[in-house]
Amino acid sequence: MSLLEAAGIYKSYAGVQALKNVRFSLAPSEVHALIGENGAGKSTLIKIITGAIQPDAGRLTIEGHTIDQPTPAGMKSRGVAAIYQQPSLFGHLTVAENIALALEPRTPFAKVNWSQRRTRATELLARVGASINPDQDAASLSMPQQQMVEIAKAIGCEAKIFVMDEPTASLSDKEVDNLFRVIGELRAKGAGIIYISHRLEELARISDRVSVLRDGELIATKQRNEVGREELVHLMVGRDVSAIFPKQKVSAGDTVVRLRAIKAQGIGPIDLDIRAGEIVGLAGLVGSGRTELANILFGLTPATSGVIEIRGKPIAIQSPQDAISAGIGYVPEDRRRHGLIQEMSVAENTTLAKLPPGFLNFAKEESTAKEFAHRLGTKTPSVDTPAANLSGGNQQKVVLSRWLATKPSVLLLDEPTQGIDVGAKAEVHALISEMAREGMAILMISSELPEILGMSDRIAVMSEGKLAGILNRAEATQESILHLALPCKRGAA
Ligand SMILES: Nc1ncnc2c1ncn2[C@@H]1O[C@H](COP(=O)(O)OP(=O)(O)OP(=O)(O)O)[C@@H](O)[C@H]1O
Numbered sequence: 001m002s003l004l005e006a007a008g009i010y011k012s013y014a015g016v017q018a019l020k021n022v023r024f025s026l027a028p029s030e031v032h033a034l035i036g037e038n039g040a041g042k043s044t045l046i047k048i049i050t051g052a053i054q055p056d057a058g059r060l061t062i063e064g065h066t067i068d069q070p071t072p073a074g075m076k077s078r079g080v081a082a083i084y085q086q087p088s089l090f091g092h093l094t095v096a097e098n099i100a101l102a103l104e105p106r107t108p109f110a111k112v113n114w115s116q117r118r119t120r121a122t123e124l125l126a127r128v129g130a131s132i133n134p135d136q137d138a139a140s141l142s143m144p145q146q147q148m149v150e151i152a153k154a155i156g157c158e159a160k161i162f163v164m165d166e167p168t169a170s171l172s173d174k175e176v177d178n179l180f181r182v183i184g185e186l187r188a189k190g191a192g193i194i195y196i197s198h199r200l201e202e203l204a205r206i207s208d209r210v211s212v213l214r215d216g217e218l219i220a221t222k223q224r225n226e227v228g229r230e231e232l233v234h235l236m237v238g239r240d241v242s243a244i245f246p247k248q249k250v251s252a253g254d255t256v257v258r259l260r261a262i263k264a265q266g267i268g269p270i271d272l273d274i275r276a277g278e279i280v281g282l283a284g285l286v287g288s289g290r291t292e293l294a295n296i297l298f299g300l301t302p303a304t305s306g307v308i309e310i311r312g313k314p315i316a317i318q319s320p321q322d323a324i325s326a327g328i329g330y331v332p333e334d335r336r337r338h339g340l341i342q343e344m345s346v347a348e349n350t351t352l353a354k355l356p357p358g359f360l361n362f363a364k365e366e367s368t369a370k371e372f373a374h375r376l377g378t379k380t381p382s383v384d385t386p387a388a389n390l391s392g393g394n395q396q397k398v399v400l401s402r403w404l405a406t407k408p409s410v411l412l413l414d415e416p417t418q419g420i421d422v423g424a425k426a427e428v429h430a431l432i433s434e435m436a437r438e439g440m441a442i443l444m445i446s447s448e449l450p451e452i453l454g455m456s457d458r459i460a461v462m463s464e465g466k467l468a469g470i471l472n473r474a475e476a477t478q479e480s481i482l483h484l485a486l487p488c489k490r491g492a493a
């Protein structure tokens with residue numbers, strides 16, 4: 001019997017048919033991947049399965065029981081657990097307390113058995129292979145560690161259906177390996193896993209079946225070994241996608257950014273130059289200091305010592321305002337939190353950085369927003385729609401558009417295509433390449449080595465807060481990057 005059946009699911013939001021007559025099933029011991037372009041309806045479908053939103057029509061059954069009114073609590077009690085891309089732990093509570101909260105019935109008079117709580121937490125963390133101290137505050141955990149705590153919570157609740165929405169988006173390769181091992185174990189114990197990802201190469205490693213959504217409709221459900229990557233892309237996009245890395249050859253101009261002995265807490269000293277027209281890829285493991293370096297350059301965490309020169313002039317970057325007036329633009333990694341003003345429209349968000357404060361030119365705003373929405377294929381009913389109503393990937397396209405529209409002289413990109421579908425990825429890469437050709441100096445952080453190798457003129461590799469080395473485009477390979485990125489390589493005897 002299926003663990004889960006969804007049939008005839010419909011859902012519409014004002015002006016958008018997010019799901020149309022969708023059918024989906026999950027068998028015990030199955031990893032069923034769900035793929036599709038940004039805005040295809042993936043998150044909407046799993047929100048219905050977790051009870052977070054109600055479908056307009058359709059039927060959900062779990063192990064043969066029809067669920068009449070799906071609610072989060074009801075679906076949880078039927079064994080559905082969601083592991084979101086942004087974990088939802090209470091930062092000020094310890095890991096053990098977070099796990100306990102998920103497992104224990106919440107009665108006001110229940111006596112708290114501390115030692116039992118700790119033992120249970122330790123046991124569950126061991127099952128996911130996480131070496132995490134249960135007494136640590138959840139706020140001090142890294143993203144991948146938080147994710148493991150979420151999975152430990154779900155295992156503790158005896159979940160049978162694990163829903164994972166882009167779980168690997170900000171994990172390093174090693175962390176991905178660990179996640180896949182845990183998924184393998186869950187599956188071996190009979191659980192079913194719904195797995196959403198834009199990284200198609202992952203699907204071959206873990207999924208049994210793949211379902212493709214396009215514009216809210218189920219296009220196909222296939223055995224993974226029956227379809228190749230190209231066919232999947234075709235099913236998703238409805239056309240062939242050729243060059244994902246259309247890097248143009250650009251001869252580098254004058255040095256735009258010059259960093260000398262830059263230091264901040266846990267970072268540096270760092271020396272790095274970026275020339276006009278150059279794309280410098282910044283590689284390294286999660287936690288190696290890549291984002292911190294970008295934050296220093298954008299004045300979010302100013303350097304404590306060292307010199308930053310822009311076009312030969314030393315400047316003090318103490319705040320984002322300083323950075324913006326020096327011509328620096330920044331597309332941060334956590335765009336949902338830092339990049340986007342949810343209440344404002346797509347058009348307002350696109351031109352936010354471009355127009356001087358207090359200067360509103362509605363006609364111009366609208367045409368710029370329309371142009372970029374068209375180029376990146378941003379799916380939105382109109383440019384006047386609030387950004388909050390867009391799917392995750394489409395929100396990212398809006399933030400990216402804003403900085404591409406500003407044409408700064410230095411552009412810092414942190415994981416520019418994270419969460420962006422394959423079709424749009426090619427377009428984002430083409431745009432980045434074009435910006436470089438126009439003379440922008442670009443620093444691009446990415447955890448995807450093919451993206452780093454495909455797009456960069458030079459590759460700076462960070463390890464434990466320092467620059468472990470800089471490779472030229474011609475000499476760089478996945479191996480040479482990893483060799484520099486892995487801290488153990490140098491420390492080990
Ligand atoms: N709260 C909402 N209000 C209005 N429209 C919404 C809302 N949530 C989602 N939508 C719309 O529903 C459609 C499907 O969105 P969904 O989030 O399911 O896409 P997705 O496949 O998860 O995309 P992504 O890969 O970008 O995360 C999109 O067109 C989106 O704009």
Ligand SMILES: [Mg+2]
Pocket residue numbers: 042043044391392393
């Ligand atoms: Mg989504």
